Amino acid sequence: MALQVTPVNRNLQTRVTFMLLEVEDLFVVLGAAAVMNVVGHFVGGEIVGVPTNLVLQYGVPLMMVPMLMAFKYGKPRGYIRDLAFWYVEPRAYCAVSRDRVVRSGYLREK
Numbered sequence: 495m496a497l498q499v500t501p502v503n504r505n506l507q508t509r510v511t512f513m514l515l516e517v518e519d520l521f522v523v524l525g526a527a528a529v530m531n532v533v534g535h536f537v538g539g540e541i542v543g544v545p546t547n548l549v550l551q552y553g554v555p556l557m558m559v560p561m562l563m564a565f566k567y568g569k570p571r572g573y574i575r576d577l578a579f580w581y582v583e584p585r586a587y588c589a590v591s592r593d594r595v596v597r598s599g600y601l602r603e604k
Contacts, residue, residue, distance in 0.1 A: 509571060516572070522562070523562070526554060526558055527554075530555065531551050533550055534547035537550060562574075
């Protein structure tokens with residue numbers, strides 16, 4: 495009876511990148527492209543002879559790629575996702591710490 499062998503990936507620690515950006519970062523670029531596509535339909539005019547809607551639709555997402563690459567230089571994997579969660583999630587503060595500003599009076603007059 496022959497032994498069945500299945501291939502096993504050995505490079506599970508390898509980062510999946512496209513254009514030197516992680517997959518999560520490409521979602522940010524695609525989301526910005528979708529928003530700029532909608533905004534570009536409502537904006538008119540020209541910038542140096544180029545229609546403004548083309549600059550918004552194609553220029554902004556293309557300029558985000560090098561800006562994200564420069565912003566993420568030296569940062570760990572999943573930095574953009576963790577940064578977004580840090581801004582979105584509610585904060586947990588210490589219950590025994592003193593208030594910085596007194597928000598209400600302690601004594602009430604009757």
